[in-house]
Amino acid sequence: xxxxxxxxxxxxxxxxxxxxxxxxxxxxxxxxxxxxxxxxxxxxxxxxxxxxxxxxxxxxxxxxxxxxxxxxxxxxxxxxxxxxxxxxxxxxxxxxxxxxxxxxxxxxxxxxxxxxxxxxxxxxxxxxxxxxxxxxxxxxxxxxxxxxxxxxxxxxxxxxxxxxxxxxxxxxxxxxxxxxxxxxxxxxxxxxxxxxxxxxxxxxxxxxxxxxxxxxx
Amino acid sequence: xxxxxxxxxxxxxxxxxxxxxxxxxxxxxxxxxxxxxxxxxxxxxxxxxxxxxxxxxxxxxxxxxxxxxxxxxxxxxxxxxxxxxxxxxxxxxxxxxxxxxxxxxxxxxxxxxxxxxxxxxxxxxxxxxxxxxxxxxxxxxxxxxxxxxxxxxxxxxxxxxxxxxxxxxxxxxxxxxxxxxxxxxxxxxxxxxxxxxxxxxxxxxxxxxxxxxxxxx
Amino acid sequence: xxxxxxxxxxxxxxxxxxxxxxxxxxxxxxxxxxxxxxxxxxxxxxxxxxxxxxxxxxxxxxxxxxxxxxxxxxxxxxxxxxxxxxxxxxxxxxxxxxxxxxxxxxxxxxxxxxxxxxxxxxxxxxxxxxxxxxxxxxxxxxxxxxxxxxxxxxxxxxxxxxxxxxxxxxxxxxxxxxxxxxxxxxxxxxxxxxxxxxxxxxxxxxxxxxxxxxxxx
Amino acid sequence: xxxxxxxxxxxxxxxxxxxxxxxxxxxxxxxxxxxxxxxxxxxxxxxxxxxxxxxxxxxxxxxxxxxxxxxxxxxxxxxxxxxxxxxxxxxxxxxxxxxxxxxxxxxxxxxxxxxxxxxxxxxxxxxxxxxxxxxxxxxxxxxxxxxxxxxxxxxxxxxxxxxxxxxxxxxxxxxxxxxxxxxxxxxxxxxxxxxxxxxxxxxxxxxxxxxxxxxxx
DNA sequence: AATGAATGAGGGTTCATTCAT
DNA sequence: TATGAATGAACCCTCATTCAT
Numbered sequence: 001x002x003x004x005x006x007x008x009x010x011x012x013x014x015x016x017x018x019x020x021x022x023x024x025x026x027x028x029x030x031x032x033x034x035x036x037x038x039x040x041x042x043x044x045x046x047x048x049x050x051x052x053x054x055x056x057x058x059x060x061x062x063x064x065x066x067x068x069x070x071x072x073x074x075x076x077x078x079x080x081x082x083x084x085x086x087x088x089x090x091x092x093x094x095x096x097x098x099x100x101x102x103x104x105x106x107x108x109x110x111x112x113x114x115x116x117x118x119x120x121x122x123x124x125x126x127x128x129x130x131x132x133x134x135x136x137x138x139x140x141x142x143x144x145x146x147x148x149x150x151x152x153x154x155x156x157x158x159x160x161x162x163x164x165x166x167x168x169x170x171x172x173x174x175x176x177x178x179x180x181x182x183x184x185x186x187x188x189x190x191x192x193x194x195x196x197x198x199x200x201x202x203x204x205x206x207x208x209x210x211x212x213x214x215x216x217x
Numbered sequence: 218x219x220x221x222x223x224x225x226x227x228x229x230x231x232x233x234x235x236x237x238x239x240x241x242x243x244x245x246x247x248x249x250x251x252x253x254x255x256x257x258x259x260x261x262x263x264x265x266x267x268x269x270x271x272x273x274x275x276x277x278x279x280x281x282x283x284x285x286x287x288x289x290x291x292x293x294x295x296x297x298x299x300x301x302x303x304x305x306x307x308x309x310x311x312x313x314x315x316x317x318x319x320x321x322x323x324x325x326x327x328x329x330x331x332x333x334x335x336x337x338x339x340x341x342x343x344x345x346x347x348x349x350x351x352x353x354x355x356x357x358x359x360x361x362x363x364x365x366x367x368x369x370x371x372x373x374x375x376x377x378x379x380x381x382x383x384x385x386x387x388x389x390x391x392x393x394x395x396x397x398x399x400x401x402x403x404x405x406x407x408x409x410x411x412x413x414x415x416x417x418x419x420x421x422x423x424x425x426x427x428x429x430x431x432x433x434x
Numbered sequence: 435x436x437x438x439x440x441x442x443x444x445x446x447x448x449x450x451x452x453x454x455x456x457x458x459x460x461x462x463x464x465x466x467x468x469x470x471x472x473x474x475x476x477x478x479x480x481x482x483x484x485x486x487x488x489x490x491x492x493x494x495x496x497x498x499x500x501x502x503x504x505x506x507x508x509x510x511x512x513x514x515x516x517x518x519x520x521x522x523x524x525x526x527x528x529x530x531x532x533x534x535x536x537x538x539x540x541x542x543x544x545x546x547x548x549x550x551x552x553x554x555x556x557x558x559x560x561x562x563x564x565x566x567x568x569x570x571x572x573x574x575x576x577x578x579x580x581x582x583x584x585x586x587x588x589x590x591x592x593x594x595x596x597x598x599x600x601x602x603x604x605x606x607x608x609x610x611x612x613x614x615x616x617x618x619x620x621x622x623x624x625x626x627x628x629x630x631x632x633x634x635x636x637x638x639x640x641x642x643x644x645x646x647x648x649x650x651x
Numbered sequence: 652x653x654x655x656x657x658x659x660x661x662x663x664x665x666x667x668x669x670x671x672x673x674x675x676x677x678x679x680x681x682x683x684x685x686x687x688x689x690x691x692x693x694x695x696x697x698x699x700x701x702x703x704x705x706x707x708x709x710x711x712x713x714x715x716x717x718x719x720x721x722x723x724x725x726x727x728x729x730x731x732x733x734x735x736x737x738x739x740x741x742x743x744x745x746x747x748x749x750x751x752x753x754x755x756x757x758x759x760x761x762x763x764x765x766x767x768x769x770x771x772x773x774x775x776x777x778x779x780x781x782x783x784x785x786x787x788x789x790x791x792x793x794x795x796x797x798x799x800x801x802x803x804x805x806x807x808x809x810x811x812x813x814x815x816x817x818x819x820x821x822x823x824x825x826x827x828x829x830x831x832x833x834x835x836x837x838x839x840x841x842x843x844x845x846x847x848x849x850x851x852x853x854x855x856x857x858x859x860x861x862x863x864x865x866x867x868x
Numbered sequence: 869a870a871t872g873a874a875t876g877a878g879g880g881t882t883c884a885t886t887c888a889t
Numbered sequence: 890t891a892t893g894a895a896t897g898a899a900c901c902c903t904c905a906t907t908c909a910t
Contacts, residue, residue, distance in 0.1 A: 020873075022873080022874080037348075038257070038348055040255075040257035040258070041257065043899080043900065043901085044900080044901060044902080045899090045900085045901095053874080053875095054874060054875045054876055055875085055876070055901090055902080056873095056874065056875055056876065056877095056902090056903080056904085057873075057874055057875075058902095059901090059902060059903080060872095060873065060874075063902090064901080064902080065900095065901065065902090123347070126347060127344075127347050127348075129406060130340065130343060130344055130347075130406060131255060131344075136403070136406055136407055137407060165427075171420060174399050174400075175396065175399065175424050177399065178395045178396055178398060178399025179392065179395055179396070179399075181395060181399075182391050182392065182394065182395025182396075182398075183391075186353070189346060189347060189353055190353055190354060203384075203388060207392050207428045207429075208428070210382075210427060210428045210429070210432070211424045211425070211427045211428030211429075212424075212427070212428075215427070237890095239891085260882085260883060260884080261883075261884060261885080262883075262884095265893095270891085270892095271891060271892045271893055272884090272885085272892085272893065272894095273885095273886085273887085273891065273892050273893060273894095274890085274891055274892070276884090276885065276886080277890075277891075280885090281884075281885080282883095282884060282885090454894075456894080456895080472691070472782055474689075474691035474692070475691065477878085477879065477880085478879080478880060478881080479878090479879085479880095482897095487895080487896090488895060488896045488897055489880090489881085489896085489897070490881095490882085490883080490894095490895065490896050490897065490898095491894075491895055491896070492881095493880085493881065493882080494893095494894065494895075497881090498880080498881080499879095499880065499881090557781065560781060561778075561781050561782075563840060564774070564777060564778050564781075564840060565689060565778075570837070570840055570841055571841060599861075605854060608833050608834075609830065609833065609858050611833065612829045612830055612832060612833025613826065613829055613830070613833075615829060615833075616825050616826065616828065616829025616830075616832075617825075617829075620787065623780060623781060623787050624787055624788060637818075637822060641826050641862045641863075642862070644816075644861060644862045644863070644866070645858045645859070645861045645862030645863075646858075646861070646862075649861070671869090673869095673870085694903085694904060694905080695904075695905060695906080696904075696905095699872095704870085704871095705870060705871045705872055706871085706872065706873095706905090706906085707869095707870060707871050707872060707873095707906095707907085707908085708869085708870055708871070710905085710906065710907080711869075711870075714906090715905080715906080716904095716905065716906090
């Protein structure tokens with residue numbers, strides 16, 4: 001069974017770390033608070049309180065508040081995102097790609113759900129990405145990796161079939177991502193209560209398909 | 218002569234305000250510092266020093282540090298963006314819309330330049346948008362307004378001509394914006410030294426045109 | 435009129451500094467507390483309270499607690515001790531040196547009084563000298579300077595008269611200092627209530643005279 | 652074979668105590684660290700680490716950090732110093748006292764060597780003596796005791812022979828100690844690399860002999 | 869007995885904000 | 890009006906001490 005939720009992936013990542021239960025609670029609480037109020041406005045006392053732990057315990061494992069943030073971000077880069085990518089790839093390869101439209105529809109639906117399921121976590125990440133170029137760079141590397149595996153062969157196949165425009169895979173990905181984010185980010189930021197996922201998916205898919213499919217000569 | 222630079226618009230906005238020269242210097246300095254280091258990491262002493270003003274003076278006009286931020290953000294909403302929108306509209310109406318492709322090309326080129334010219338200011342804004350939903354909402358209202366004026370008639374015309382897909386203007390705008398941001402935001406965040414504006418414009422235009430033009434029956 | 439009291443010299447040193455009244459109060463309070471409880475056991479809150487000042491004010495002038503200590507020690511080196519040395523020299527030159535015995539008697543009496551009058555200040559200094567070799571080195575330089583001026587001519591003269599042993603002035607000084615400290619330091623550390631200055635002076639003088647005067651062939 | 656080194660005496664003192672090996676390691680490590688960085692700047696974690704012991708173990712025997720210091724200081728008072736004194740006395744009695752000059756020369760040479768061999772330990776002690784008057788008082792009692800045994804008879808004999816001035820033994824001792832410390836303490840504090848023991852001994856002996864021997868009528 | 873994770877009071881320091889001059 | 894010294898709450902972090910295992 002696949003995990004579609006960053007929380008679960010984050011838990012799993014924590015589970016296989018050598019941190020004690022309390023240290024994990026610290027990271028957990030930090031994630032919540034950083035998402036809610038931002039890094040700067042979260043105090044170490046807040047963290048300790050929410051984690052039901054003393055302030056001293058917070059600093060047992062992590063030397064500084066910044067290291068807590070790093071400890072949260074690092075698994076995102078090295079674990080959560082690759083893992084999410086892998087599962088995404090797994091689902092992709094599980095089903096035979098019948099057409100470009102089906103492919104786009106799947107991706108859009110999958111990623112929109114992913115985004116909406118993990119609103120809180122994405123918010124922290126986006127905030128940090130803004131003054132942490134390194135983070136974005138590493139995230140870029142994850143995308144590159146995704147673009148190598150089965151995605152590459154699917155795109156190649158679709159291009160060979162003359163269904164998909166002959167652009168670089170990176171460019172195609174950029175368009176897909178920005179279109180999806182065009183729907184997801186506003187929802188994350190304002191928070192919109194009940195987004196109509198079906199409608200969103202339909203709209204994004206329709207636009208992307210039109211933009212990416214090969215026009216017949 | 219038109220202003221393409223937020224700085225100039227911001228100056229102009231300040232000029233017609235009833236703030237003293239020192240208060241303007243405070244806002245100016247605050248903008249610089251908030252962009253550079255973020256709101257939280259900027260101290261009122263930093264601001265006073267850069268503005269060549271005493272800390273007391275900073276608090277003469279603004280009751281709190283937060284009010285300084287508001288004072289910067291408010292003109293963005295009420296002045297800078299509408300002004301930018303108006304100029305954008307003015308340029309748009311100045312030239313007769315010959316075709317959807319030309320229209321898209323113009324918008325994309327114009328907005329990409331706008332974005333790249335104002336990287337610093339946009340960074341502050343994006344940062345604030347993340348934990349200030351109200352800001353995004355107001356920004357949305359500005360967009361709505363832009364979508365009423367000449368843009369509306371242009372889009373209507375293009376749709377009547379059968380060139381532009383029959384989607385809502387808001388949706389069309391969303392696709393344009395997200396596609397442009399897909400190129401601009403990475404440049405703002407990492408900072409990429411010399412972006413190839415021509416290539417970016419060509420790619421975004423090509424994709425948007427394909428995605429938005431009406432397929433003949 | 436001469437100042438025999440480090441407190442007064444310290445005040446005078448403060449008076450001609452550009453520190454505000456509150457900053458001076460901070461240094462004053464720090465001196466008291468460092469003497470009483472030691473540097474480490476004195477908190478910045480203690481200092482603020484005794485100085486009748488907020489903790490923020492303590493840090494207006496001095497960036498760290500250590501800098502407060504430095505600010506106290508530095509004038510000791512550059513002002514208080516040279517000043518004390520100068521006054522000592524002045525008194526020395528004021529009276530014609532009639533004999534080695536009178537010379538020793540005067541020095542011993544003067545320095546013992548100096549030490550007993552400034553017990554508290556000396557205690558801070560001695561404590562700091564222990565883990566601040568630089569301080570001792572600079573103090574050494576002050577002694578060197580004292581050994582140049584009129585003291586030099588007096589010792590030279592006494593040696594030429596065949597009254598004083600033909601040792602280096604530094605060595606002679608070392609013996610004088612250690613003998614005086616042999617009486618003064620125990621009083622400073624335990625604190626002995628009412629030291630018999632007359633008796634102490636007599637004993638130290640008798641011993642030093644015996645040790646330092648030239649035995650006739 | 653005699654022990655001239657406080658370390659060895661301290662070891663011996665530990666050996667006959669009922670402390671476990673780990674507790675001894677704690678005291679050992681504490682001594683090292685207190686000497687190096689001072690009591691306040693030494694953390695219990697430092698001690699535990701150097702002693703290769705857990706922090707819990709440190710607190711098994713000693714209720715507080717202060718008790719560790721006490722546990723170190725107490726043997727100095729009750730064991731190390733008396734032991735050192737006894738050995739000093741033993742050596743003294745082993746050789747017949749031929750003259751005042753030989754007596755002084757022996758003491759000076761012996762104590763200067765003692766001081767230079769145990770620089771680190773003396774530094775801790777001196778530091779503690781400064782804000783621990785009780786310690787100095789007890790040290791005084793040790794001196795008193797030394798002044799009772801064979802030293803007393805030697806001094807008596809020298810005084811009867813008309814070689815040694817007729818001052819109280821305490822006073823004579825004070826002069827000897829302060830003269831020796833006048834050479835030893837500066838070496839301990841700055842640390843001077845290679846002190847010329849021969850020269851120091853010669854100088855101190857010469858001065859003390861002149862100061863203490865009986866002038867013929 | 870030994871461990872070391874956990875505690876929490878308190879330390880030095882910062883900084884938004886106030887106010888006497 | 891403008892200043893910047895002064896304030897003090899609150900921050901991040903340390904460390905002596907405790908206690909479950």
